[in-house]
Amino acid sequence: MKSVSAKALLDWVDDLIRKRxxxxxxxxxxxxxxxxxxxxxxxxxxxxVTLLPPKVFLQPPREKLLEFSRAGGYTSCVEAxxxxxxxxxxxxxxxxxxxxxxxSQDHADARYLKRREAxxxxxxxxxxxxxxxxxxxxxxxxxxxGYDILLTRIGDGYVAELATKKGEAIAGALASAADADAAAQxxxxxxxxxxxxxxxxxxxxxxxxxxxxxxRKGYEHSVWEEKAKLCFSCGSCTLTCPTCxxxxxxxxxxxxxxxxxxxxxxxxxxxxxFAKVAGGHNFRKNKADRYRHRYYxxxxxxxxKIGGQIxxxxxxxxxxxxxxxxxxxxxxxxxxxxxx
Numbered sequence: 001m002k003s004v005s006a007k008a009l010l011d012w013v014d015d016l017i018r019k020r021x022x023x024x025x026x027x028x029x030x031x032x033x034x035x036x037x038x039x040x041x042x043x044x045x046x047x048x049v050t051l052l053p054p055k056v057f058l059q060p061p062r063e064k065l066l067e068f069s070r071a072g073g074y075t076s077c078v079e080a081x082x083x084x085x086x087x088x089x090x091x092x093x094x095x096x097x098x099x100x101x102x103x104s105q106d107h108a109d110a111r112y113l114k115r116r117e118a119x120x121x122x123x124x125x126x127x128x129x130x131x132x133x134x135x136x137x138x139x140x141x142x143x144x145x146g147y148d149i150l151l152t153r154i155g156d157g158y159v160a161e162l163a164t165k166k167g168e169a170i171a172g173a174l175a176s177a178a179d180a181d182a183a184a185q186x187x188x189x190x191x192x193x194x195x196x197x198x199x200x201x202x203x204x205x206x207x208x209x210x211x212x213x214x215x216r217k218g219y220e221h222s223v224w225e226e227k228a229k230l231c232f233s234c235g236s237c238t239l240t241c242p243t244c245x246x247x248x249x250x251x252x253x254x255x256x257x258x259x260x261x262x263x264x265x266x267x268x269x270x271x272x273x274f275a276k277v278a279g280g281h282n283f284r285k286n287k288a289d290r291y292r293h294r295y296y297x298x299x300x301x302x303x304x305k306i307g308g309q310i311x312x313x314x315x316x317x318x319x320x321x322x323x324x325x326x327x328x329x330x331x332x333x334x335x336x337x338x339x340x
Contacts, residue, residue: 012172033051134201243302
């Protein structure tokens with residue numbers, strides 16, 4: 001574990017950019033987005049929350065799967081160029097770890113796993129708390145594993161933990177920095193303790209461990225119809241979610257009909273046609289059915305699939321993105337808890 005000044009950290013980032021493909025959080029007007037870093041000065045480790053999660057680099061919104069031609073044959077497309085995700089918040093790292101497990105199960109997703117192997121993750125503890133986060137309730141206010149390097153702001157510098165061989169491979173000057181003393185390590189633990197409380201902007205009255213049971217009893221609860229009446233079926237809540245991974249596969253054929261590509265794009269269970277099948281039947285035609293399904297996926301279906309992990313890390317992006325103000329999981333699970 002190393003102690004690094006803010007200037008030394010920026011110098012390291014500039015050196016890293018010269019050697020690697022680096023993605024980081026940057027300011028866009030009054031919001032923050034992920035994108036390629038051209039210089040360390042553009043990196044914002046003090047961001048509150050990004051518009052989209054860093055999963056965009058592991059499961060892109062639009063991804064070419066293969067190219068084919070009428071002459072016969074096809075060419076599979078797999079991207080696996082090494083890159084660095086610099087400045088991942090703990091709740092987004094928790095989501096990535098869930099996606100690692102999901103995409104490794106059953107028929108493992110080779111494209112996701114190749115990108116994941118190509119990624120080196122530099123996590124950073126939260127400095128500025130976003131208005132809608134409740135990660136402190138979800139056990140995602142801080143993490144102690146899963147990263148290659150972890151940065152924690154302590155006073156006017158950082159504590160840097162080089163946790164893996166991947167982290168050591170990009171450490172550069174960080175590796176020769178002074179070791180963090182006992183006071184710095186204690187200060188990091190204090191940051192974790194403070195963030196566990198600070199990242200609770202919405203008060204959750206139902207413990208995440210209780211969510212599956214609440215959903216098993218709450219299928220006919222009035223909250224589904226009540227909230228769905230205001231829903232625009234826009235999909236913003238799920239398309240900004242770091243633990244949603246549904247996709248559609250489509251084939252784009254050129255005007256000559258001689259060549260084409262198969263692509264994978266993000267999809268959302270909140271969209272009207274998501275559950276429509278051949279023949280025109282829609283298994284979730286009603287908005288209330290789609291609205292309810294989103295919560296059952298997060299609180300019951302995914303926990304059953306990956307060992308009890310709730311598919312919500314409390315980032316709060318869904319709350320911010322929803323113009324109808326009905327996407328807050330805290331409100332819904334509090335209502336279900338009241339009915340116990």
